[in-house]
Amino acid sequence: AQSVTQPDIHITVSEGASLELRCNYSYGATPYLFWYVQSPGQGLQLLLKYFSGDTLVQGIKGFEAEFKRSQSSFNLRKPSVHWSDAAEYFCAVGALNAGNNRKLIWGLGTSLAVNP
Amino acid sequence: EAGVVQSPRYKIIEKKQPVAFWCNPISGHNTLYWYLQNLGQGPELLIRYENEEAVDDSQLPKDRFSAERLKGVDSTLKIQPAELGDSAVYLCASSSGQGNTGELFFGEGSRLTVL
Numbered sequence: 001a002q003s004v005t006q007p008d009i010h011i012t013v014s015e016g017a018s019l020e021l022r023c024n025y026s027y028g029a030t031p032y033l034f035w036y037v038q039s040p041g042q043g044l045q046l047l048l049k050y051f052s053g054d055t056l057v058q059g060i061k062g063f064e065a066e067f068k069r070s071q072s073s074f075n076l077r078k079p080s081v082h083w084s085d086a087a088e089y090f091c092a093v094g095a096l097n098a099g100n101n102r103k104l105i106w107g108l109g110t111s112l113a114v115n116p
Numbered sequence: 117e118a119g120v121v122q123s124p125r126y127k128i129i130e131k132k133q134p135v136a137f138w139c140n141p142i143s144g145h146n147t148l149y150w151y152l153q154n155l156g157q158g159p160e161l162l163i164r165y166e167n168e169e170a171v172d173d174s175q176l177p178k179d180r181f182s183a184e185r186l187k188g189v190d191s192t193l194k195i196q197p198a199e200l201g202d203s204a205v206y207l208c209a210s211s212s213g214q215g216n217t218g219e220l221f222f223g224e225g226s227r228l229t230v231l
Contacts, residue, residue, distance in 0.1 A: 034218070044207070109158050
């Protein structure tokens with residue numbers, strides 16, 4: 001079955017510390033992978049995406065993610081967290097459906113809190 | 117380029133009342149989505165439009181929810197009558213469909229509170 005797992009429901013880090021948010025997926029073909037961020041009271045904003053090529057992708061706000069096919073993972077990282085990074089982070093896989101359209105399968109999200 | 121626009125941002129109604137949400141997608145985006153997001157959860161697809169055609173409405177509770185996209189541009193999602201459990205954020209998203217990547221662009225959402 002196609003699925004996305006974000007093992008950490010909630011993470012707290014100190015400002016300036018490094019961050020890694022985990023994402024594992026189950027999908028039989030080459031995945032199209034996304035990380036979205038949702039600040040309180042806002043919609044979802046695309047942080048970065050992976051379709052093919054270099055497995056280390058750079059995104060907005062200083063985030064990066066690495067696709068590891070052998071581990072079925074697409075972990076999100078940031079070397080130094082800012083207080084404004086406190087938000088909900090969602091990992092998603094673009095999976096082909098029966099109509100050959102790509103549909104996003106979402107993880108349940110990881111809530112990030114940042115201590116001053 | 118303007119993003120996806122939704123209104124209203126917030127709506128408070130009493131149960132059994134009707135409510136409607138409006139969405140204007142990014143110009144040129146033929147595909148429009150309505151998602152439901154409960155507190156602390158990820159988005160759940162309600163309906164997907166390709167132009168004016170609803171191509172995936174399998175998750176839309178059709179007894180009380182309806183949607184339309186008459187001219188293939190903006191869209192309206194209606195709930196009638198609203199129930200307490202409908203309190204959630206209703207997100208609209210659009211995509212160009214280019215490359216069939218699944219990438220979505222979201223509006224800021226409409227937060228519904230049913231009392």
